[in-house]
Amino acid sequence: MLIDSHCHLNQFSFPPPSFSSSFFDSDIPAYFISMSTISADWSVQIEQTKKNHNVFCGLGIHPWYANALSFEYLSELESLLKLSSVVALGDIGLDFPPPIKKIERYKLTFLVSNWN
Numbered sequence: 001m002l003i004d005s006h007c008h009l010n011q012f013s014f015p016p017p018s019f020s021s022s023f024f025d026s027d028i029p030a031y032f033i034s035m036s037t038i039s040a041d042w043s044v045q046i047e048q049t050k051k052n053h054n055v056f057c058g059l060g061i062h063p064w065y066a067n068a069l070s071f072e073y074l075s076e077l078e079s080l081l082k083l084s085s086v087v088a089l090g091d092i093g094l095d096f097p098p099p100i101k102k103i104e105r106y107k108l109t110f111l112v113s114n115w116n
Helices: 019-023 041-051 063-068 072-080 098-113
Strands: 002-007 030-035 055-059 086-089
Touching: 030 041, 030 086, 041 055, 041 072
Parallel strands: 002 030, 030 055, 055 086
Antiparallel strands: none
């Protein structure tokens, strides 16, 4: 079984319903968790899950875009998270721009080393 646990399928032209079987020419089942970065992605992500049994979604706001939103979006997000096709909350934004990448890498290393 193949599972892509973090992809952005909404950033491409919507694939045909059989994209996973044509993409992987084998008997290996493939599943995808397509992550959102902005609230406008949410409906696209949910529609993709309706058209493809092997696509699930993670809904959220990338931190780069969080300042542009009001708290009203949180109640919409909370209600959408109850859908069975939504299996994750994210994108949490661990892709840092170059100026802060080194600092954030140290923070992540510290966080992981102190996880337990």
